[in-house]
Amino acid sequence: MSNYVEMWKELGMDLETHDALCQVLPTAFGDMYLSQENRPEGMGFWDFVVSEIHGIRPSELIEAQKNGQKVFGTFCVYVPDEVVLAANGIVTGLCGGSQFWVPGGEKVLPKSTCPLIKASVGARLERTCPFFRIADMYVGETTCDGKKKAWEILGQDVPMHIMDMPQMKRPQDIEKWADEIKIFAKVVEDFTGNAITPEKLSEGIHVINERRKALKRVYDARKSKNIPISGKDALLMMQIAFFDDPVRCAEMANKLADELEQRNKDNVSVFPAGTKRILVTGTPMAIPNWKLHHLIETSGAAVVCEETCTGTRYFENLVDETKTTLEEQYAAIADRYMGINCACFTPNSGRVDDILRLAKEYDVDGVIDVNLKFCCLYDTEGYTVEKAMKDAGIPVLGIETDYTDEDAEQLRTRIEAFVEMLG
């Protein structure tokens, strides 16, 4: 990635520290990804993106900014990309998936904050993430205590808009979310200088729906008895979807889906017959957090579905495209997003329903419920999830982990025992 040094310098990044990250990432990726056998050819695109992760997309974003577009950095699948697109804005994910950034976050946040939040804040404050340097505005939400309070610290450093999530899902809460979306739309209009019209919003909705459909095609292909793609590869596609141009993302996912569907016809599998099928549920896995998937897939099992924000929650359910007024469109967007079953809601019984449904659809042998350390929401909800799995006779393993490697061998022992028990 060395030909991007000038760009990083201009972004005001801490080059020396960032260099340490650039040195370890290719090795980690090589060990975990490139060592896999018989990968789909379609993964070549994402391999390339990873090889230039802090270079290629950032340089596109900078180019777009030069042409007058604004870049919005977001942290959560509840922030509606449609609205940003409608004002000719661009949405990008932000760094947060590596232990590399955690100590920087711990300088201002309690140690007992989840690693995702600590890494995000650290990546910004330590100036080692180009996306965090590029974005013109940051859009936070009140989905959890840790993020909600972290925005106050981040907000001293960058312009932030916060969307207030309702914490329940009654009809009035969905209306409230529609109101929040309207407020956000106004902020986006003012910030970009572009008016959002029903036509523009319609286009935005369509683009994001097409991305959803494409990602879902890849996931649907994973329901096959053979396993056409590793969980790790599918996870990589999802992780990069948060950063990529949505039209290209859909195009690449559709191309991959074509290949996977052909593999299913040809009964091609990347795992030996009889490999146990695992559904992973729980907290999100931001790039380059591949730890759990790698452990599972080198312990005799395969991940065939992720019920996470970097999984089905990102693409399930479409926004109704038949609405023609802004008012109706915002309501339709609110409806779709409030269908996401995040543990931030009380109650969140829809998530258990989702897991049970997905376990059947993906024909899984067991469920691994993973919690990023100090995520109070998913940790507490784990009690309900694991109880529901036991009641349904689905083997379940609850795991808590962070971004360090310290617990890797202990986790491997537990995962191996779990997979063996499935046999």
Place this chain on the structure above:
Amino acid sequence: MSNYVEMWKELGMDLETHDALCQVLPTAFGDMYLSQENRPEGMGFWDFVVSEIHGIRPSELIEAQKNGQKVFGTFCVYVPDEVVLAANGIVTGLCGGSQFWVPGGEKVLPKSTCPLIKASVGARLERTCPFFRIADMYVGETTCDGKKKAWEILGQDVPMHIMDMPQMKRPQDIEKWADEIKIFAKVVEDFTGNAITPEKLSEGIHVINERRKALKRVYDARKSKNIPISGKDALLMMQIAFFDDPVRCAEMANKLADELEQRNKDNVSVFPAGTKRILVTGTPMAIPNWKLHHLIETSGAAVVCEETCTGTRYFENLVDETKTTLEEQYAAIADRYMGINCACFTPNSGRVDDILRLAKEYDVDGVIDVNLKFCCLYDTEGYTVEKAMKDAGIPVLGIETDYTDEDAEQLRTRIEAFVEMLG
């Protein structure tokens, strides 16, 4: 408290386990409270209440239930007592301030949940708190991730109503809170069978305002140069206010205030002249959590004010009593409650303003910012609070603790060093 055994049995309590609590509490209270010198006579009432803490008020509540009144158990200073009173209901606090109940909570909640939540859930599930056995309905709120998710587990055991707190304080959020209060009022009306009229609500508002004024009089007396009452004693009054009849509470607090005002005229102090004055800010201290106050007041300093939910947040600001329609009254109630500066809001800059104001009003020498372990909200906000104190030149000590005694000596060392530094 042995003459209440029959009542506890009828309440379905676990007598054997509860007995262990009954045996240790008097010793703890004797050591920490009765050993103090020159206490106000007015404290006799609260000493008596503590001596029969699981007997005297519970038996009153049971008597009221026999007369058709409903008892509402609440966990938070945001739940408006006024509304319950207007329907002839009774509000009671619930157990949650002792390590005794924590292991019970840890059976269903993550260990990394704050001790207050773990103790509350444990007290209910283990059947060792009469208030948790008596209440007819439980009113939760979405003030933090831990509580929000704990309600789902508690709700399997008891009837619960949840109020959805907005997480910000814009005009529309205050309106939303007024709507939540209206919804709650409907629930209370249905549950009690009593209609809430403007007259009844007016009465309820008045009673609770009078309690606020009385508690404030006691606090105002603590602003005096002499120190007429220990922080520990003031804390005890506040803790029991959550459980007591509000009219009696006001009467007793006013009586105590009379005595303290006379002490101020007579220049009577319970601490030697020159004792350093401490403002405690942070997480609530439910009865019998007297740990920090005891450590401070046996380390050469006195607590003169608590900017906590068991302190000023409970009584500051009155509800406007001039409104005559329910609609206006609910709006006035919402206004008053949304004036409470809890760390659950983002941002919560009003809290720093409060601390700075109180530090001046109570003429404090230093601030101790206390966090109950794993309270993400106050822990994260501590960064902002401590920075603001340093900027204002007010000495500040940040402390994190739980209900165990394990860290007591280490805390004492730090508090003593802090107090010495003030000198």
